[in-house]
Amino acid sequence: LLKTHVQPEKVLYISSQNASTIFPAFANRLEYSKGEKKIVITLHNLQKNDSDIYVCAGVLKNSSFLSVSRSGTMMLIKEVEQTDCSNSLWGIYGLTIVVVLLFSALICCTLYRVNMKKYFQKRKPNAVYEDMSYSSRRNTLVR
16 A cells, blocks of 8 residues: 555555555554455544555566556545533533523512512401400490
């Protein structure tokens, strides 16, 4: 496997005796599996400078002739900005706390404006009660 255009270099070499050489730039980032007529290559932890056209090539025995496959695989790696979710969570928590405090202040102001004491005091009856039974009896006894 070769990188061919941007930064030409060898990536992976597998001999007919199944001896393999992974070149230093891909040392801990490449895995492969070999079948009868197929090799599957997996690259991990891709970086921006890995962007290139990758081609498979074969070397004939006792020759320096390189046989390159017609089509390669173009890989374009873009860097992705990672967002820190913890900052946005603190924003949500802060906003929630502010809303709760404002709601509590609104309730307190409303209760202060409405005189709540009068709703919780025992009401004194407006009726006057007079027990006239004793005086009624006395007047009857006198007569």
